[in-house]
Amino acid sequence: xxxxxxxxxxxxxAPEARVHFPVARFIMEAGVKLGMRSIPIAxxxxxxxxxxCETIVDAFxxxxxxMSSIYLAGKVEEQHLWAHDIINVSDRYFNPxxxxxxxxxxxxxxxxxxxxxELLMLRVLRFQISFQHPHKYLLHYxxxxxxxxxxxxxxxxxxxxxxWALLRDSYHGGLCLRFQAQHIAVxxxxxxxxxxxxxxxxxxxxxxxxxxxxxxxxxxPIIDNxxxxxxxxxxxxxxxx
Numbered sequence: 300x301x302x303x304x305x306x307x308x309x310x311x312x313a314p315e316a317r318v319h320f321p322v323a324r325f326i327m328e329a330g331v332k333l334g335m336r337s338i339p340i341a342x343x344x345x346x347x348x349x350x351x352c353e354t355i356v357d358a359f360x361x362x363x364x365x366m367s368s369i370y371l372a373g374k375v376e377e378q379h380l381w382a383h384d385i386i387n388v389s390d391r392y393f394n395p396x397x398x399x400x401x402x403x404x405x406x407x408x409x410x411x412x413x414x415x416x417e418l419l420m421l422r423v424l425r426f427q428i429s430f431q432h433p434h435k436y437l438l439h440y441x442x443x444x445x446x447x448x449x450x451x452x453x454x455x456x457x458x459x460x461x462x463w464a465l466l467r468d469s470y471h472g473g474l475c476l477r478f479q480a481q482h483i484a485v486x487x488x489x490x491x492x493x494x495x496x497x498x499x500x501x502x503x504x505x506x507x508x509x510x511x512x513x514x515x516x517x518x519x520p521i522i523d524n525x526x527x528x529x530x531x532x533x534x535x536x537x538x539x540x
Contacts, residue, residue: 315356319348320535322361323471325392326369332388333380335373341432341470343372346420348473353423362389367416375428382410430475433466436484440513444488444499447509452497461491465529472532478525481514486525 323344330340346368351361366385373380386409387399400406421428441459465487469475474483489510492499499509510517 315351316535317539318356318361319351319473320471320532320539322347322365325362325389326365327467327470329365329369329385329388329392332392333369333384335369335378335380336376337467338432338434339372339376339378341434341475342376342428342430343368344470345430345432345473345475346371346375346424346428348476350420350423352473352476363412363416364420367413367420370413371417371420371428382413385413386410431480432475433469433480433484433487436481437462437466437488440484440488443513444509447500448497449500456495456497458488458491458495458497461494462487465490468532469529471536472528474525474528477528478521479514482517482521483525485510485513485517486522487529489522490526490529 326343347365366389369385390400445453
C-alpha cells in the first residue's frame with residue numbers, strides 16, 4: 300500500500316493524511332445523504348484508499364475519485380445510485396446554500412467525468428472491488444458478548460454503540476486494507492470494553508482470553524497496532540478542521 304496510507308498516523312503533517320482524511324469524511328457524509336446503507340458506504344471508503352495505494356495523490360482529484368468510489372460502491376453492493384444525485388449531494392456538501400444544479404452541459408460533463416473515472420478505477424484495481432467488511436463479525440461478537448455479560452453491565456454502558464462508532468471511524472484511515480475484517484471487529488469491541496471498564500466474566504479462569512475465543516489467529520501485537528491506528532485517526536481528526 301502507498302506510504303500515504305501506512306504512515307498517515309505518524310503526524311497529521313503528512314501531506315497525504317491531510318488530503319485523505321477529509322475526503323473519507325466526505326464519502327461518509329455524502330453516503331448518508333444519498334441514503335446508502337452502511338456496507339455500501341464502507342465499500343466506497345475502501346475503494347478510495349485502495350485506488351491511491353496503486354497511484355499517487357497528485358495525479359488525480361481526490362474528490363472526483365471519492366465520487367466515483369461512491370458510484371462504483373453502489374453497483375458493487377447492489378444499491379445503485381444515479382450519478383447526478385451524487386453530483387448534487389456533493390455540490391451541496393461544498394456549497395450548502397446552493398440550489399440543485401441545472402441539467403445543463405456542466406452537469407453532464409461532471410457525470411461523464413465520474414463514469415470515465417469509474418472505468419479507470421476498475422482497470423487500476425484490476426476489477427478487485429469486492430471486500431469482506433467487519434460488520435457481520437461485529438454483530439455476531441456483540442450478540443455473543445451480550446450473553447456473557449450480566450444484563451446490568453450491558454445496559455448501563457453503551458458498549459455496542461461505541462463499538463459501531465469506532466468501526467465507522469476506522470474507515471477514515473484505510474484500516475480495512477491493512478488488517479483482517481475479523482480482527483478489526485474484535486478490536487473495536489475490545490477498545491469499547493476498555494473505554495467503559497467492562498470486564499468479561501470468568502476471563503481470569505478461562506483457558507483463553509475472550510478475544511482469542513472470537514479469533515484464534517489474533518495476537519496482542521495485532522490488537523496494539525489496530526488500536527494505535529485508531530488513535531492516530533482521532534489525532535488527525537483533532538488537527539484537521
